[in-house]
Structures are given as C-alpha cells and as structure tokens.
Amino acid sequence: MENKTPQRILLAVTGLTPQVVTETLFALACQGETPWVPDRIQLLTTATGAESARLNLLQGQAWFHRLVRDYGLPPIQFGEDDIQVLRDNEGRPLDDIRTPDENALAADFISDTLRRLTRDADSELHVSIAGGRKTMGYYLGYALSLFGRPQDRLSHVLVSDPYETNRDFYYPTPYSHPIHAQRGGKEYTVDARNGRVELAHIPFVRLRGGIPQPLIEGGARFSEVVAAAQCVRQPPALEIHIQDRKAIAGGQTIKLTGQNLTLLLWMARQRLAGNGPVRCTTKDEPNMEAARTYLAVCRETLGSLASETVKAEEALKRGMESGWLSPAKNRLHNALIRALGQQGASPYFIQNVGPRKAARFQLGLAPEHIKIHP
Numbered sequence: 001m002e003n004k005t006p007q008r009i010l011l012a013v014t015g016l017t018p019q020v021v022t023e024t025l026f027a028l029a030c031q032g033e034t035p036w037v038p039d040r041i042q043l044l045t046t047a048t049g050a051e052s053a054r055l056n057l058l059q060g061q062a063w064f065h066r067l068v069r070d071y072g073l074p075p076i077q078f079g080e081d082d083i084q085v086l087r088d089n090e091g092r093p094l095d096d097i098r099t100p101d102e103n104a105l106a107a108d109f110i111s112d113t114l115r116r117l118t119r120d121a122d123s124e125l126h127v128s129i130a131g132g133r134k135t136m137g138y139y140l141g142y143a144l145s146l147f148g149r150p151q152d153r154l155s156h157v158l159v160s161d162p163y164e165t166n167r168d169f170y171y172p173t174p175y176s177h178p179i180h181a182q183r184g185g186k187e188y189t190v191d192a193r194n195g196r197v198e199l200a201h202i203p204f205v206r207l208r209g210g211i212p213q214p215l216i217e218g219g220a221r222f223s224e225v226v227a228a229a230q231c232v233r234q235p236p237a238l239e240i241h242i243q244d245r246k247a248i249a250g251g252q253t254i255k256l257t258g259q260n261l262t263l264l265l266w267m268a269r270q271r272l273a274g275n276g277p278v279r280c281t282t283k284d285e286p287n288m289e290a291a292r293t294y295l296a297v298c299r300e301t302l303g304s305l306a307s308e309t310v311k312a313e314e315a316l317k318r319g320m321e322s323g324w325l326s327p328a329k330n331r332l333h334n335a336l337i338r339a340l341g342q343q344g345a346s347p348y349f350i351q352n353v354g355p356r357k358a359a360r361f362q363l364g365l366a367p368e369h370i371k372i373h374p
Contacts (some may be wrong), residue, residue, distance in 0.1 A: 006124040006151065009117060010038040013110075013132035013140050014045045018053040019170050020131035022067050023157045026171040027199040028126060030071045036126065041078040042117075044110060044140070045132065047093035050083045056170075063170040070174055084113065097133050107139045107222035114143040115218060118152065118208075125152040129202075139222070145204050146211060146225050154204050160196035169195055210343035212252070236347035238365055240265050241373045242301060249348050254339045258302045259312075260332045266297045267350055267363040268370050277353040277360030281319030290320035325361060 010028065012021055021043065029037040041064075043053055057064040057078075064078060086094040086109050088102070097106050117125055127144050129137035144154055163169040168179040169192055177192040207229045208216070215225050239248040240261075247254045247264055256264070270278060270293075281287045295316060298309040315324045329350045336345035351364040363370075 006122050007040065007120070008036065008038045008124050008126070010041045010126050010128065011113070011117065011140075012041070012043055012128040012130070013136040014043050014053055015049045015132040015136075016052055017131055017167070018049070018056045019063075019167070020128065020157055021053070021057060022063050022170040023159060023197050024128045024130060024155070024199070025064075025076075026067060026071075027157060027197050029073055030171075031197075037073060038076055038126065041076060041082060042113075043083045044113060044136070045083060045085060046097065047085055047095045049132065050085045050093075053083055054080055067171050084109075097135060103135055104222075106136060107143075110136065110139045111143045111146070111222040111225060112218070114140070114147045115216065118147045118149055119216075127152065127154050128157065129154065130157040141202070141204065142226075143222070146207050146229060147216065148204065148206050148208060150206070154202040155199045156202060158198045158200055162190060163192070163195035166190075168192075171195070172197060208341075210341045212341050212344070213338045236365055236369050237371075238264075238268065238348060238369060239371045239373065240268055243374055245301065249336065250340055250344055252339055252344075254336060256332070256335055258306065258308045259328060260335050262294075262298050262301050262308070263328050263332050263350075264348075264363075265301060265372070266294050267361075268365075268372060269297070271363045271365065272367050272370055272372070274367070277362040278320065278325075279360050280322035280325060286319035288319050291316040294320065322359065329361065 010021075010025065012024060014020060021041065025038070025041070029035050043050075045053060056062055058080060067073070068076060086097070086106050088094055088105060094102060094105065097103055114127075117123060125144075125148070127140060127148075129141050131137075141154060144152060148154075159169070162181045162183060166179060166181050171192075172195040173192045175193065178189050179192050180187055181190045182188075210229055211225060214220075234250060236250060237248075241247070242265065245258075245261060247256055247261060267278075270276075278290050279287050280290070295309070295313055298306075298312050302309050312324075315321065333345065333349055336348050339345070340348075347365055347369075349364055350361050353360040353362055
C-alpha cells in the first residue's frame, strides 16, 4: 500500500506585520538543502490584522502571490477563508487583545485551533510565533506543547537590519527591488534583494501523551488542558471509594465499569496486604485462592446476582485464568488512559512480572500511594 504524504500546514499568528508570513514561507521553502513547502497556510489574527493580511498578502498581485511566482513554488492553499479572526463570546471579531477576558478568549481560540489541526494524523505542522502580540505567540507555542506531535515544528523568523522593521520588506527578492528605510530620522534606500532571513527553530516539550483523550478530542478550555497536563507532574495517588463505586487517580475521578473497578480494588488490596504478584492458573497448578479473593471483591462491590459477578464465577471456576485476566487488565488500562492520558495513566497500570510463560501480575503503584475507603 502506498504511503500517504502528510499535508503540510504553516500556521502563524499575525498582527499589523503580515510580512512574517512571507518571510517564514521564504525561509522554509526557498532556502536550505531540504526545502519545506506547505500545502496550506493558516493565520490567526485580530480583525485589524486580518484586513492587513488580506490587503498586503492576498489582494490582487500582493506579496504572497509574488513570492510564489518569483520562486516558482507549487500551488499553496491560502485565501481569505484561511485567515481566522479571534472572536468574543458573542461571535464578534476582536480588534485587539487588551483585557484579561480577551486574553482568555485568545488562549481558548488558539488552543482549539491547535487541537483541531493536530487531530489529523496525516498532517504536519510548522508553527511560527514571529507575529502578533506577545501573548498570542506565547499561547500558540504553549498550545503546541500541549497538542504537538513528533512531526510538528516551532520557529521564529530572524531578519537582518534594516529590513527587520521595514514595512516594505516582505522577502529577499531574486531581483533588485529598492525600498525605503530610515535611520537616525533620515530616509535612505536599500535593496530588498540583500535582506537576510533565517529561521530560529525552537525546541518544545511535547505533553500530548499526558493529556486525557476527551480533552484532546475537544470541548475544554485552555486553562483546563493546562491543569490536566500539570497533573502528570504530580506524585501518583489512588483513592478507591467502595460505597460510592468510584476511583480517583491523580486527582481525577475515573469513569470505570463494574469489572474495571472490581479489578482495580482487588489489585490495590493485594498490594496493600503485601501479597506479592498474582500467579495465574497453569495446567498443572490451578490458583483457586486468587479466583476466590477476586470473586469475593466482585460480590462485595457489585453484588452476588450482578451479571458481571455471574460471568466472572463461570470464567474463573478453574482458578485465576490468564485468558480472563489479561483482557480485563487491558480494558482497565484503556479506561485509565482515556481519563488521564498515556503518561498520566501509566503509574496505575497492572504490571506483568516475570517471564511471559510464568507471568504474574501486580499493581505498579507503591502501597503508600493507595487509599481505600469503605
């Protein structure tokens, strides 16, 4: 089967200096031994920034189209629909980001954009934080840390003096192109051809594996995703409330089925009692004691007549079978991963101990991190 080429997306924040788009595109696509040409460009900006980008980059033969033509780049999707404007709670375009509420709205908007773009496994993002207000660049870089994947990159564009602050400079042209510059209050002329543009690639910590799946899928504010990522850095702690039939791991209440909860409770009790890893039944040596203690927890938590209890009694009548325990363990792990993310869930996994043919199982969490409430 032919491998699908990932869609390359250049994502940038801009304000009143749309030049950062063409400067970044030039550095990526027109320089170096391995050019990176995006299939699509998307901008995040304010209402004023959107108008500036439209007029200077897209209107007629504006600078984006000139760059593509000057350097013979392949078609790149970039139109007015690819300029996304920050909006308030009423859906009105934001003209600037000045108040705490506007900052929170910008954070949520940028976070949701990164979440959406990284949801597609067949995409590859290059994120530029060169433009816009500093808070916009900060939120964009932080959101990439939260949702970024191994293939995604972050950068800032560097432009030589006196071109960096020149509103007439958009990229080094392949021909002589005089533009006006100022120094010491005096105006003089420079050639855009001589401008130097480089990318500063910015390393960033990827936290995606520690974010619960529902938050990756959407519906959470930026602050909520940050809080979930911070939980991964906290010491592990497991609380099981038997009467309420709930488990709390890492400060998060975990949605568990009856079987998941029973298995976790049983393994937690084994760990607290210092009983060591659970051995499964072999052809020559059944482990009836493990089956008995697990079924007792089933009856205590779910009731003797519960369908899950009845099914477990039938499955374990010859002892604690690995053919039953391994799939049950995997279902519990999947529930933990969905609630806590891969990194956040791993301290609460049931671990295999010893060689595969003589596998034994125990909760990886140390006893001092476990509490069981009636």
